[in-house]
Ligand SMILES: NC(=O)C1=CN([C@@H]2O[C@H](COP(=O)(O)OP(=O)(O)OC[C@H]3O[C@@H](n4cnc5c(N)ncnc54)[C@H](O)[C@@H]3O)[C@@H](O)[C@H]2O)C=CC1
């Protein structure tokens with residue numbers, strides 16, 4: 168039987184950290200081809216191509232400096248060349264680039280390939296809704312697409328600190344294949360069949376992380392931040408309940424849910440830049456450029472995507488935290504107004520009988 172070949176589509180901070188895991192597992196597991204291709208959006212670093220640097224020094228010096236990638240990870244600047252022979256395509260690029268990159272792959276990949284999206288975010292759908300990134304991949308490339316989401320700050324994963332992750336996949340045959348490709352003693356995989364909810368958790372928690380960052384920037388303290396996190400979680404649950412009915416509440420207790428929400432609200436880039444947004448008064452775009460050295464924020468764009476949908480459906484007031492965060496990001500209201508927006512949150516008003524309801 169021929170071996171399974173893997174391509175990682177993306178090589179940013181998370182793409183490079185996951186390449187460390189996938190490279191080692193592909194090499195050690197007999198069912199996989201040793202060679203794993205990694206699509207690299209080419210750029211010049213001090214006069215040298217990033218792909219050449221990665222293939223000679225085995226380090227992504229720009230997006231994951233200080234960590235060696237396994238030597239079987241091969242950086243390829245042409246996405247079609249990287250992906251054309253792969254049986255498993257791991258998508259891990261900032262979500263705003265998926266449509267453009269996906270378009271280049273149409274008709275150029277194996278029809279039997281399977282996809283796995285590690286991308287956190289949405290796209291705007293026709294008619295004012297949102298579209299899940301995994302669904303965009305399936306629609307355009309005609310392949311099934313599972314998801315992997317979790318409390319997985321890339322630098323900590325690269326340092327091999329213990330964490331958990333959630334793989335959302337419906338096909339029972341695919342589940343062990345994907346789990347084995349990612350699982351390590353320090354990266355524990357739990358598989359869920361609640362695929363949409365797993366993916367939506369990953370996208371929405373980035374919005375809440377911006378709120379946590381605003382709270383930090385305002386110096387409001389840990390109780391306020393905990394309230395923002397809790398109300399954020401409640402809006403995440405409500406969002407899934409309203410727009411993706413039939414999902415399971417238990418999914419929010421997996422790594423993709425509450426754990427990712429916590430880690431991002433304390434240690435993520437969205438939090439960090441949002442704190443600086445309050446403290447410096449600079450725009451999100453300026454801060455992303457200044458503070459992240461080419462890495463990208465997903466929270467403010469996701470907040471805009473969600474707001475577009477809520478506005479179209481006249482439901483902004485049902486999600487006051489998501490709405491306030493978006494309005495702060497685009498300068499419509501001041502960060503200090505966030506707390507006013509959530510003071511009378513539906514979570515405080517809905518319990519007329521004295522009991523909170525879920
Ligand atoms: N960094 C992290 O800790 C984690 C990130 N994620 C998610 O993974 C996804 C990818 O994130 P990262 O790997 O951290 O990326 P990143 O934030 O490091 O973004 C930089 C990457 O985007 C690429 N890029 C820039 N312009 C591009 C273009 N026009 N077309 C294609 N690529 C372009 C750069 O070459 C670089 O590889 C995001 O959705 C993120 O939310 C998920 C878990 C952890």
Ligand SMILES: O=C(CO)COP(=O)(O)O
Nearest residue numbers: 317318319320435436437
């Ligand atoms: O998704 C993440 C951790 O799981 C990373 O969050 P940030 O993009 O805010 O750094």
